[in-house]
Amino acid sequence: LQMADWKQKCNSEWQLAAKGVPLPNNVDWKTVYEKKPLERNLLKNPSPHGLTPDIPPPEREVTGIPPDPNLPQQHEPTGDFTGWSTSNERLPMDTSGVPPGVVVCYWPNYSWFSMEQRVDLKAEGLWDELLDKFQPDISIEDWYEESQLHASIYELHVKLLAADGKTMIKEYKCAPTEDLEVYSHNWKQVSHVFSGYGPGVRYVHFNHKVKNKFMVEFFGTMVTGSSVVIKATKSNP
Template sequence: MSASEWKMKCEEEWGLQGAPMPDSVDWKSVYEARPLGRNLLKNPSPHGFSKDMPPPNPERKWSMERYFHHPSEVDFSSWNISREYLPRDRSGIPSTAVVCGWTSQIWLSMEQIVDLKEEGLWDELLDEFQPEIVIQDWYEESRMNEHIYELHVKLLGAENDTVIAEHSVRPTEDLNSDSYIWKEVSHVFSGYGPGVRYIHFQHRLKEKVGEGIARGFHKTLVTDSSVIVRPTKTSSQSS
């Protein structure tokens, strides 16, 4: 196929009529990369679960299956991982008391940076057309704590340090609920302005570790995380 035929194929299959499509772009490479409509995050379900299946049975909450994941079941490849250990609350405990069991809480941070040019998108599309960037994530509801999940997403410039747009959310859990469902968190970036070249995706998940007679380990599970660039823009952007 000729360069013009590859360009036409991209335009027709992705509905890009009206979007800037300069001849200087390698349209064969763009088509093969398929940057539009696919999930640009790698390893979107590191805990090995899917939102299309219920979370692990809460009635088995003390079982090895529920709380102690075998290392082979957790795959953090492609994610940058860090942990923040929160101080224990010792208020109300006399200094002479013997503590037989206690728990510690940890924020597990998981992040990725998506290089939009490397994924096959081109400057003119990002700067002039500004397609919608759709963020979606699913985490497991639980009564572990009032705050067990955070999402922070930033659209970054070419130097990977200039924030052009950002979105953060920190849901509050219903501690009276026993539903244990997957909860959706989503956001659509549109009309964000020119210059976006990278997306920084980070979610923070609460973990609880018990020692002594409170021995145990609970993770907040996450699944089907996605960053998708859609070949559309909002009506407010349309010319």
């Protein structure tokens, strides 16, 4: 096939010309067609615990059995985090509510577990004119477990970055507060659409973190269904 044929295949796949998307001749349309960068999730391994948001998270069995004292305490969740950069932040214990002289056998140890990825939009097959002139919607979605561990169990921070990988063009932050008065154990959805963000975006940096607790046993907060999707449309005319 000639490059013009690949360009036509891309146009047919996403109806680009009809939407006003620039289709310059200097783009490698064969690569674009093969990589199919539009309307698909660009995050790797979006569900590291092997769960999906359409099925409620599994109920956790509390054994109440103290772990082997010879083994290190667990402060990080188990899962396959391939494709994610992970880090763990142990939080200081808040003993302000303990009266003087009271001995506490077990006290909750909280920690933040962060998972982040950086999506290289050009490497995924997107082209400059699309990103700079058309500025397609960038749709973000994530689901986190109502773990009931704390009023603050989840945070999301997504940044649109320039070609240097550092300069931030737009960002979205989400740090919800949980209602612990009513027991609920489902997945909670977080979503955002970047539109009309201006020229120069080349990377999407996706970072979410969940709060975990260790008290006798490990109690985690899980995430699933994380996604970064470049749409073939835009909200802003």
